[in-house]
Amino acid sequence: MKRLFRALTALVVLAAGAACSATPAAAPTATVPPATATSLPATAVPTAIPVAAGVQLGDVALGGMTPEAARAVIEQYAGALQQPFELVVGEQRLTIAPDDIGLRIDSAALLDEALAAPATARISPEPTYDEAALTALLDGLAEAARLPTSSTLIADTDVISASFVVSGGARLDVAGARQAIAERLAAGMPLGTIELALVPLTPAEMHPEPAALQQALEALAARWGDVAGVYVYDLAREREIAAVHARTVFNAASTIKTAVMLNAYLSLESFDDDQDRAMKRMIEQSDNLAANDLMSWSVGWPGTEGAIKGADVMSDRLAALGLEQTYLYTAYESADFVRQNGITLRAGPEQAGEPPYTSTGRYLRTTPYEMAQLYRMIDECARGTGILLERHGDMLSAGRCQEMLERLALNEDTTRMVAGLPPGIVAQHKSGWIDDMHADAGIVRSPGGDYVVSIYLFRPAAPGTAVSDRVMRETIAGFSRLVYSYFNPTVAAE
Incomplete structure (x- = not known):
């Protein structure tokens, strides 16, 4: 056994010496069996990281989706919000197209936010639009829908004089209408048809x-x-x-x-x-x-x-x-x-x-x-x-x-x-x-x-x-x- 150990040791030393010698011809020659070719393992393709579990865009679940699947859902979601909508006030109707107010939803930014969100996070669509353009359209609707004050003129018969007595009248609350639209968009709700109510005029408005x-x-x-x-x-x-x-x-x-x-x-x-x-x-x-x-x-x-x-x-x-x-x-x-x-x-x-x-x-x-x-x-x-x-x-x-x-x-x-x-x-x-x-x-x-x-x-x-x-x-x-x-x-x- 000792002789076998010494022989293996010598063989290792000789192999090492042969490998390190500067002049191969001076070293003893050993018969080495031909190497068998082996294939290298293929480079692994990174697995796409899915959206974290429980992440939602509004009421739409994105958790566990691949980026491609999430992108498709987000684009469909954004498209549903960027549709013409109708405002109804009494007998007056106004249809507003997305381009009328520059309504835009950034689908790419929403996808990035969804992929970076922690588990169970809820993200919102955060649409952008021209508030001044929306207000101008609402002002026009308010003018058309306004119910005028009823006035009576009380004339003085003794001198040249008269004064007004008023009652009634109603108007569209433009600020309230603008807020209702903003809240629906922020909540990710399709606007569709929005019915707006008239509010009574205050005495100062009559x-x-x-x-x-x-x-x-x-x-x-x-x-x-x-x-x-x-x-x-x-x-x-x-x-x-x-x-x-x-x-x-x-x-x-x-x-x-x-x-x-x-x-x-x-x-x-x-x-x-x-x-x-x-x-x-x-x-x-x-x-x-x-x-x-x-x-x-x-x-x-x-x-x-x-x-x-x-x-x-x-x-x-x-x-x-x-x-x-x-x-x-x-x-x-x-x-x-x-x-x-x-x-x-x-x-x-x-x-x-x-x-x-x-x-x-x-x-x-x-x-x-x-x-x-x-x-x-x-x-x-x-x-x-x-x-x-x-x-x-x-x-x-x-x-x-x-x-x-x-x-x-x-x-x-x-x-x-x-x-x-x-x-x-x-x-x-x-x-x-x-x-x-x-x-x-x-x-x-x-x-x-x-x-x-x-x-x-x-x-x-x-x-x-x-x-x-x-x-x-x-x-x-x-x-x-x-x-x-x-x-x-x-x-x-x-």
Whole structure:
């Protein structure tokens, strides 16, 4: 046994030596049997990792599926969600195609999420779509499906006045509809047909239809008998609501002092004490000579001649803003000065604007429409936007325009527009009157919405007489009350 062990050992040593020798010829030669060829094992193909057990996409089970199987299911699932759907509101129907709102579901991303998800995880489809496009479609549907408020006009038989009483009305809750669609998509539910309900209008939403205000204003204007010009603009909705003879030209009287104020702000970077006091007197007490002072300061030219020059500059600025029928070509109370000094004034045409025509003179004019636009411009500027900042941003700012509105709120005349408003309602306005014309124009800040209103009344007077101030004032108050009640109607008891 020992000899066998030694022999095997020697054989191993000899084999090792033969393998390591640098010169094979010097080593003993051993007979080695020929090697038998053997095949190498094939390279293993990795087994696809399936979706973890219990993973779900919405209510669809993906657990245990291969990637290919899961991909097929996910694509079918996404396709089912990306189908046209229908919205139904009462008798109104709207079909929305996926492309209408850019509806997309990323199947590849869902597959990656499913393969990476732990056991029993639930993943959601997370669709993407254009919310603005969906909202625009819902707004259109809401407009079509809206049930209008029923309104009744209560007329006063003693004075020219009327007010609205409203009831009923319903609308589509656009935000709620948008949320319902989003929740269905997020839950992976095919949209199909979605029935949406109308909700009752709140008292704050119960406005009469604009046509009702238009008819009511026309009726009051007919009761006035002579020429009444009225213009109403909804600041919140940014739209004209009603207009009666809004482009008829009237004598602007002191309503143009709002333009005088704006011109001063466009000309002077700040006001000294004298200028500030003049501004207060002009707006709060309608002081004519204070208006002349501001027009002369605006061009740096003292006295009445400077005021006339300032009025010309202001009128050109107004025309550049598109207010071509709103101008003042002279100074207040300057007839004697003009005659004694042989001054030739600019003058408008004998007849301007649209019919019916009024006796305006040729030097101081406006229309209800244009005066309302002036207030709109100042309000836009106070909110940091609009033509005044675009054209005159070097002199104006939102703060300076807000300051103008605050000055207008201090107008001491409460016998015209303000007399038609409930106590405590803010009116930023300027009134004006001469023998045959009374007017008031401005912005009213009300619970039911802010609006611009301009009211001009003309009634020719016999030579040497004047139309009763009381009649003019009460009629303007009546128009003001009617417009206020459109935005803030009385809600009928159920």
